[in-house]
Amino acid sequence: MLDLIRPGDARYARVRHVYGATGSPGAVVRPTSPEEVTEALAFARDAGSPFAVRSGGHGISSIATNDGGTVIDLGALASVDRLDARTVRLGPGAHWGHVARALHPWGLAISSGDSGDVGVGGLATTGGIGLMGRAHGLTIDSLVRAEILTADGITRTVSAQENPDLFWAVRGAGANFGIVTSFEFTASTSADVVQAQFAFAVPDLAGFLETWGATVEASPREISAFLYLGGGAQPFAQATVVYAGTDTAAATRALEPFASLPGVVGQRAQVTAYADVPLTTDAPHSGQQRALTHTGLVDHLDLALSRRLAVMMSGGAVQMLQIRSAGGAINDVPEDATAYAHRHQNFSVTAISVGARAAFDAAWEPSFTLMDGMYLSFESDHAPRHVEDAFPPRTLARLRELKAIWDPDGIFTQNFDVTARP
Ligand SMILES: Cc1cc2nc3c(=O)[nH]c(=O)nc-3n(C[C@H](O)[C@H](O)[C@H](O)COP(=O)(O)OP(=O)(O)OC[C@H]3O[C@@H](n4cnc5c(N)ncnc54)[C@H](O)[C@@H]3O)c2cc1C
Numbered sequence: 001m002l003d004l005i006r007p008g009d010a011r012y013a014r015v016r017h018v019y020g021a022t023g024s025p026g027a028v029v030r031p032t033s034p035e036e037v038t039e040a041l042a043f044a045r046d047a048g049s050p051f052a053v054r055s056g057g058h059g060i061s062s063i064a065t066n067d068g069g070t071v072i073d074l075g076a077l078a079s080v081d082r083l084d085a086r087t088v089r090l091g092p093g094a095h096w097g098h099v100a101r102a103l104h105p106w107g108l109a110i111s112s113g114d115s116g117d118v119g120v121g122g123l124a125t126t127g128g129i130g131l132m133g134r135a136h137g138l139t140i141d142s143l144v145r146a147e148i149l150t151a152d153g154i155t156r157t158v159s160a161q162e163n164p165d166l167f168w169a170v171r172g173a174g175a176n177f178g179i180v181t182s183f184e185f186t187a188s189t190s191a192d193v194v195q196a197q198f199a200f201a202v203p204d205l206a207g208f209l210e211t212w213g214a215t216v217e218a219s220p221r222e223i224s225a226f227l228y229l230g231g232g233a234q235p236f237a238q239a240t241v242v243y244a245g246t247d248t249a250a251a252t253r254a255l256e257p258f259a260s261l262p263g264v265v266g267q268r269a270q271v272t273a274y275a276d277v278p279l280t281t282d283a284p285h286s287g288q289q290r291a292l293t294h295t296g297l298v299d300h301l302d303l304a305l306s307r308r309l310a311v312m313m314s315g316g317a318v319q320m321l322q323i324r325s326a327g328g329a330i331n332d333v334p335e336d337a338t339a340y341a342h343r344h345q346n347f348s349v350t351a352i353s354v355g356a357r358a359a360f361d362a363a364w365e366p367s368f369t370l371m372d373g374m375y376l377s378f379e380s381d382h383a384p385r386h387v388e389d390a391f392p393p394r395t396l397a398r399l400r401e402l403k404a405i406w407d408p409d410g411i412f413t414q415n416f417d418v419t420a421r422p
Helices: 032-046 096-106 120-124 164-176 205-218 248-259 301-315 328-332 357-368 385-392 392-406
Strands: 027-029 051-054 069-072 080-082 088-092 143-149 155-159 178-185 191-199 223-229 236-243 264-274 292-298 319-325 347-353
Touching: 027 032, 027 191, 032 051, 032 069, 032 155, 032 178, 051 264, 069 319, 069 385, 080 096, 088 096, 096 120, 120 178, 143 164, 143 205, 143 319, 155 164, 155 319, 205 223, 205 301, 205 319, 236 248, 292 357, 301 319, 301 357, 385 392
Parallel strands: 027 069, 051 069
Antiparallel strands: 080 088, 088 178, 143 155, 143 178, 191 236, 191 264, 223 236, 223 319, 292 347, 319 347
C-alpha cells in the first residue's frame, strides 16, 4: 500500500519543501521499496499532473517539489550496504554525509561533494565534483551498477555489461532516463584524509584567483581544493583543501604552497575521517535557500577570466563565488565514456546571488563567455539553451538518440531535458 501524503496530512508540512523552494504538491508518494517506486510512477502518470522525483531534496535546481502535481520522494530508500571488500550499494534517498559515516568503519569512502546533506540520487545521476575528485574522479566514475525504472515501467540493471548505453546515459544525464532505485559503487580506501582550511584577505582578487588556479593545477592529484569567496569592497576567501591519504609528510609538502599564498590570515590542518569533511547539518528543508546560481567549467583560472570574475565580484550583483577543483583522475576518463563529458577542464566556477535575476545574469555573462561547458547540478536556471552548455554536441546527439528509445513519450523532462531546443 503506497504511503500518500496529501494536503491536510499532519506530515505534509515536512514533505512539501526542498532546500530551495516550497511547493504545494497534490500528493507526495513515499515508496519504501523499488517495487513501490514502480507503483509510485504509475500513480503519478495516472494523476495526469506534473511529477517530480526527489532523493535528498537538496538540488540547487529546486525542481524536486511542485505545485499541484505529484512528488515521488525516495527518502525512505536510504540503505547503505557493503556487498564485498570495496563494493557498496546505496539507496537514492541516502544523504552523502550519512554514507560517509557508514563507510568509515569499513575503511572506505566515496568522493561526493562538500555538502553531506545532498542526496545520493541527484548527485550520482549527474556527476559529483568532490573533495577527493582529483584523486578518485567524479562520484559517477566509481559507479559500477545501478537499477533504473524506465518509462515503460520496467526496472533494469545497468552496468558495463548490462544495458551499457543506458549505463553511459545514467552517468551524467540520469534524470532524463528514469528513476534510479539503487547505485553500486567501488569505494576508495581513503577513509582518512588530511583536511586543511585556510582564510585569506584578498585585496587583489584577480591576482589571487590566477595564483590560486596555478597552485591547484601544480598540486599532486591527492589534493582537491574548493575555494569560497565573498564579494564586496573587501573580498575575503575561505578554502577547504583535502589531501586524499594520511601520509602527513607528503601532505605537508603538498599543502605548503597553499599556506604560502598571499593574504593568508588563518590556517589549520589535521588528519581526520573523510566522513567529517562534507558539511552535514541534517537540517529539515523549509525552502530556506532561495539563491540563484550560474555555473561554468574552465581549463585554467587565467588572468583574463580572473579579471572578469573580479569585476563581477565587485559589482554587487554576486554575493558568493565557489571554485571547485576538477582535473586529476576526473580527466583520466575519456570524454565519451560517460554522459558527463567535461574531461579536460580543471575547475568548476559557480556564482551565487540573492538579488535580482536580470542584474545577476548581466554580471555573470562576461565571465561565462570565457568558459567551456557547465555541470548541470550547479545551475539554477533551466533555460533550454543550458542543455547545450551541459552536454557537448556529440554527447547531446547520443543522448537524444537514447532518449527516443528509452523515453519516447518524454516522461522524464524535468531536469535539463535533452530534447529541449534553444
Ligand atoms: C549546499 C550544496 C552544496 C553542493 N555541493 C556540491 C558539490 O560539492 N559537488 C557536486 O557535485 N554537487 C554539489 N551540489 C549539487 C548537488 O549535487 C545537486 O544539487 C544534486 O542534484 C542534489 O541531489 P539531491 O538528491 O539532494 O537532489 P533532489 O533535489 O532530490 O533532486 C534533484 C533532481 O535530481 C533528479 N533526481 C534525483 N534523484 C533521482 C533519482 N534517484 N533518479 C533519477 N533522477 C533523480 C531529479 O530530476 C530531481 O528533481 C551541492 C548542492 C548544494 C545545495
